[in-house]
Amino acid sequence: MSLLHLQGVGKKFNGLTAVSDFNLSMESGELVGLIGPNGAGKTTVFNLITGVHKPTEGRIVFKGEDITGLRPDLITRRGIARTFQNIRLFSKLTALENVLVANHLRLRSSPVEAVIRLGRYRSEEREMIGYSRSLLEAVGLAHVAGEQAGSLPYGQQRRLEIARALATRPSLLLLDEPAAGMNPVEAQELMDFIRQIRQEFDLTILLIEHHMRVVMGICERILVLDYGVTIAQGSPADIQKDQNVISAYLGVETDA
Amino acid sequence: MRRQGLKPPGAFVRLSEAYRQQPSRWGPLLTTVIILCLVSFIHWAGGHLNPYQVRILNLIGINIGLGLSLNLINGFTGQFCLGHAGFMAVGAYTATLLMMPPAVKQMNFFMVPLVAPLRQVELPFLAALLLGGLLSALMGVFIGAPVLRLRGDYLAIATLGFSEIIRIVITNIRSVTNGALGLKGIPAYTDLWWSWGFALLTLVVVSRLIHSSYGLAFKAIREDEIAAEAMGVGLFRHKMLAFTLGAFIAGVGGGFLASLLTTIDPNMFRFTLTFEILLIVVLGGMGSITGTVIAATIVTVLKEVLRGVEAPMDLGFVSLPGIPGMRMVIFSLLLIVVVLFYREGIMGRRELSWGRVLGTRDKTPDRGADT
Amino acid sequence: MDLALFFQHLANGISLGSLYALIAIGYTMVYGILRLINFAHGDLLMMSAYIVFYGMLVFALPWWLSVVLAVLLTAALGMGIERAAYRPLRDSPRISVLISAIGVSFFLQNLGIVVFGGRAKAVYRPAWLAATIDIGGVSITTLALLIPGVTLILLLMLSHLVYRTKTGMAMRAVSRDYDTARLMGIDVDRIISFTFVTGSALAAVGGIMWALRYPQIHPMIGVMPGLKCFVAAVFGGIGNIPGAVLGGFLLGIGEIMLVAFIPNLAGYRDAFAFVILILTLLFRPTGLLGEKMAEKV
Ligand SMILES: Nc1ncnc2c1ncn2[C@@H]1O[C@H](COP(=O)(O)OP(=O)(O)O)[C@@H](O)[C@H]1O
Numbered sequence: 071m072s073l074l075h076l077q078g079v080g081k082k083f084n085g086l087t088a089v090s091d092f093n094l095s096m097e098s099g100e101l102v103g104l105i106g107p108n109g110a111g112k113t114t115v116f117n118l119i120t121g122v123h124k125p126t127e128g129r130i131v132f133k134g135e136d137i138t139g140l141r142p143d144l145i146t147r148r149g150i151a152r153t154f155q156n157i158r159l160f161s162k163l164t165a166l167e168n169v170l171v172a173n174h175l176r177l178r179s180s181p182v183e184a185v186i187r188l189g190r191y192r193s194e195e196r197e198m199i200g201y202s203r204s205l206l207e208a209v210g211l212a213h214v215a216g217e218q219a220g221s222l223p224y225g226q227q228r229r230l231e232i233a234r235a236l237a238t239r240p241s242l243l244l245l246d247e248p249a250a251g252m253n254p255v256e257a258q259e260l261m262d263f264i265r266q267i268r269q270e271f272d273l274t275i276l277l278i279e280h281h282m283r284v285v286m287g288i289c290e291r292i293l294v295l296d297y298g299v300t301i302a303q304g305s306p307a308d309i310q311k312d313q314n315v316i317s318a319y320l321g322v323e324t325d326a
Numbered sequence: 327m328r329r330q331g332l333k334p335p336g337a338f339v340r341l342s343e344a345y346r347q348q349p350s351r352w353g354p355l356l357t358t359v360i361i362l363c364l365v366s367f368i369h370w371a372g373g374h375l376n377p378y379q380v381r382i383l384n385l386i387g388i389n390i391g392l393g394l395s396l397n398l399i400n401g402f403t404g405q406f407c408l409g410h411a412g413f414m415a416v417g418a419y420t421a422t423l424l425m426m427p428p429a430v431k432q433m434n435f436f437m438v439p440l441v442a443p444l445r446q447v448e449l450p451f452l453a454a455l456l457l458g459g460l461l462s463a464l465m466g467v468f469i470g471a472p473v474l475r476l477r478g479d480y481l482a483i484a485t486l487g488f489s490e491i492i493r494i495v496i497t498n499i500r501s502v503t504n505g506a507l508g509l510k511g512i513p514a515y516t517d518l519w520w521s522w523g524f525a526l527l528t529l530v531v532v533s534r535l536i537h538s539s540y541g542l543a544f545k546a547i548r549e550d551e552i553a554a555e556a557m558g559v560g561l562f563r564h565k566m567l568a569f570t571l572g573a574f575i576a577g578v579g580g581g582f583l584a585s586l587l588t589t590i591d592p593n594m595f596r597f598t599l600t601f602e603i604l605l606i607v608v609l610g611g612m613g614s615i616t617g618t619v620i621a622a623t624i625v626t627v628l629k630e631v632l633r634g635v636e637a638p639m640d641l642g643f644v645s646l647p648g649i650p651g652m653r654m655v656i657f658s659l660l661l662i663v664v665v666l667f668y669r670e671g672i673m674g675r676r677e678l679s680w681g682r683v684l685g686t687r688d689k690t691p692d693r694g695a696d697t
Numbered sequence: 698m699d700l701a702l703f704f705q706h707l708a709n710g711i712s713l714g715s716l717y718a719l720i721a722i723g724y725t726m727v728y729g730i731l732r733l734i735n736f737a738h739g740d741l742l743m744m745s746a747y748i749v750f751y752g753m754l755v756f757a758l759p760w761w762l763s764v765v766l767a768v769l770l771t772a773a774l775g776m777g778i779e780r781a782a783y784r785p786l787r788d789s790p791r792i793s794v795l796i797s798a799i800g801v802s803f804f805l806q807n808l809g810i811v812v813f814g815g816r817a818k819a820v821y822r823p824a825w826l827a828a829t830i831d832i833g834g835v836s837i838t839t840l841a842l843l844i845p846g847v848t849l850i851l852l853l854m855l856s857h858l859v860y861r862t863k864t865g866m867a868m869r870a871v872s873r874d875y876d877t878a879r880l881m882g883i884d885v886d887r888i889i890s891f892t893f894v895t896g897s898a899l900a901a902v903g904g905i906m907w908a909l910r911y912p913q914i915h916p917m918i919g920v921m922p923g924l925k926c927f928v929a930a931v932f933g934g935i936g937n938i939p940g941a942v943l944g945g946f947l948l949g950i951g952e953i954m955l956v957a958f959i960p961n962l963a964g965y966r967d968a969f970a971f972v973i974l975i976l977t978l979l980f981r982p983t984g985l986l987g988e989k990m991a992e993k994v
Pocket residue numbers: 083086087088106107108109110111112113114115991992993994
């Protein structure tokens with residue numbers, strides 16, 4: 071059984087069709103790329119999977135359970151985490167606090183216990199702080215744990231967003247253009263990093279990325295969207311040869 | 327927990343140790359000393375200060391509690407609500423009707439008799455206050471359930487609308503509230519022990535909640551609702567938590583106020599009342615507990631000082647006419663000036679902590695308060 | 698049900714509704730452009746009423762001159778408020794501007810108390826305005842006819858301004874997309890000032906007619922109409938001028954009918970608007986004629 075299964079998923083915004091008849095099955099451990107020109111509907115696919123938008127058509131099944139139209143926080147609880155194309159950190163909170171927030175969904179103590187600081191709450195909090203620190207350590211941000219997230223350099227913010235997503239302990243991670251705004255060297259480093267966390271955390275990853283070379287290098291399988299329609303899918307080699315893709319996408323952005 | 331394989335940068339251990347929260351060793355001791363000072367001050371004040379001064383101190387205590395409850399909703403959770411007057415009204419009326427002796431009730435309700443079940447009730451102060459708070463919290467659930475989905479100014483206007491509806495209903499159900507005539511002769515139970523106990527307890531509860539994982543969830547919602555939800559924070563549940571707790575505290579505060587003033591009427595609970603508490607929150611800093619405490623003190627004292635401006639003044643050789651309305655002119659100007667020029671208010675989102683006071687290192691302002 | 702009585706109430710409702718409409722337009726125009734509930738809008742109406750009052754009684758000006766003066770001064774005041782209290786916050790969180798607007802509203806009310814005194818003042822109403830005309834068994838005061846008439850004329854002028862002039866086009870452009878309008882070379886600051894002038898002038902006329910309708914004024918006179926007209930604007934679809942007019946009329950008529958046909962609820966008259974507000978926000982947040990605005994992620 072596949073981990074994530076999207077079947078005939080579509081989304082219209084007041085008449086504008088952002089995504090139509092989108093089908094995707096992901097097996098555990100896969101790393102799939104989602105590419106396409108700007109406005110193709112990639113982010114919308116993420117928003118549909120994570121419940122930010124309700125699909126107008128189709129079904130989304132995760133771990134055998136229909137999650138179509140479920141509330142975003144409940145979907146996150148079931149094991150899907152994401153980053154955002156335009157970084158959405160809690161910019162006034164510290165790096166550590168950003169990661170801590172993502173642990174909150176596992177907290178079992180009630181607000182009353184949290185106020186009274188009973189033993190259970192204390193130990194839960196200790197565990198959360200410990201785990202968050204080790205995540206920051208894992209993404210190389212331990213030294214800025216106390217800094218305001220909004221004041222960090224761009225690259226660190228990207229990493230922090232990934233650490234925050236990891237703190238929800240997802241099995242599926244959705245990354246929306248994580249290398250946007252990076253130079254090729256930084257982008258390559260980031261991809262190495264993604265490969266590493268995938269190993270480390272047993273992740274299945276769906277990746278939107280503009281840097282073609284990078285996507286081709288890291289993904290086992292690629293889907294190409296254009297005007298909401300899936301115009302091609304297959305291995306990186308197949309995609310590179312695909313005539314539709316070349317005219318729709320590669321023709322425009324030869325090598326970003 | 328999964329094992330981490332990535333190597334941390336060299337500086338990691340030391341720097342993260344520096345970050346790790348080390349509450350000042352003197353913190354708990356100093357807190358105890360402060361509380362002891364407060365207790366002995368209240369003890370002393372009871373016998374030495376005149377009733378007017380005591381009244382101001384009482385108002386400060388109540389306003390601290392009220393300010394904190396509004397700050398919990400508006401400042402920490404970022405849900406800009408303008409319905410506090412309504413919650414206070416619910417708490418004040420409930421507590422009053424429950425604690426007022428039957429004889430006094432009979433004197434109040436000379437136009438329309440009070441409904442039977444309430445006629446004979448006379449509960450102890452604490453029970454009346456708590457029931458007032460609970461009814462107000464219930465009202466919070468009832469109001470919050472539909473409106474907390476709204477954002478920004480829509481939420482503000484909807485809560486203001488509900489607050490007005492509450493006031494209008496109170497004006498109209500004369501057989502329960504005595505309508506526009508209000509209620510007089512409320513037992514004057516509120517003293518410094520009660521009002522400052524209320525302030526202190528609210529301070530401890532709000533501050534502990536804010537510094538817990540729940541508080542972090544509140545702040546995440548304030549910063550970015552979509553990101554918070556994507557990180558598994560249930561928006562509705564947490565907004566509701568802040569909102570109902572705020573409503574509860576406001577209701578209890580309303581009860582204290584009723585017993586301090588010994589008379590209430592629906593006009594007291596107009597938008598102006600919410601405005602005054604909003605002023606405290608904005609002046610102190612939206613999202614700062616110590617800021618609210620400081621601002622509640624300033625605003626309460628200022629309000630009393632400016633009372634002089636509104637009353638006619640006799641300087642011996644010349645007598646100046648009072649200028650009614652001047653107080654609120656100054657308060658509204660104060661609010662505008664703070665928003666325009668000192669957007670952060672007195673404290674911003676910072677807190678005064680022992681570490682900060684004593685000059686010891688404390689890099690985490692938000693988590694640094696040890697109450 | 699007596700038909701004549703029904704029309705009597707309807708006429709009354711239309712008269713009140715046209716006042717609401719006039720004031721609601723100012724809210725909707727400002728909200729359309731700045732996404733701000735201009736809390737002080739209702740208090741402008743109070744200012745205008747007082748200016749006419751003082752113009753006629755204290756300075757013995759002819760009524761028409763007082764009215765012109767009131768409209769001009771109120772418009773200037775509206776523009777000044779935007780300059781002083783809203784513009785510096787253009788790039789701040791919207792809540793800051795809202796707080797500033799609340800501050801300005803309380804400032805004007807209490808300035809009113811300081812300057813004009815807190816007691817209500819009776820407004821002189823010429824006899825011909827109070828005279829009643831009988832139309833098929835429905836007796837209507839001249840004033841109740843005059844109010845919708847004036848509103849209609851102002852609405853025609855406004856629609857010409859908004860839909861037929863360059864400035865109006867610029868206003869609509871700024872309201873649709875602030876940043877693009879700026880990029881296209883529209884002087885956004887000027888358009889915003891102009892919007893405040895227009896909205897405030899309408900509120901000024903509304904205030905004068907309000908004062909004539911309830912022939913007395915006091916510094917808090919703008920509070921309830923202010924809140925209710927905001928509700929009217931939301932009900933009709935905020936940012937949408939025809940919506941505000943529709944909302945104003947429906948609210949006015951509804952309020953009068955409620956009191957007329959369910960006298961038991963007369964005490965809840967002022968709550969009616971807030972109930973409408975909450976129902977609108979819950980079931981049709983875009984209002985009757987408004988368009989949907991979704992947040993992009
Ligand atoms: N919330 C929304 N409301 C209306 N239209 C939207 C919304 N989100 C996305 N769209 C539209 O859907 C299309 C696809 O957008 P998006 O998924 O962001 O593209 P991509 O991520 O591939 O660049 C675009 O035309 C965009 O304008």
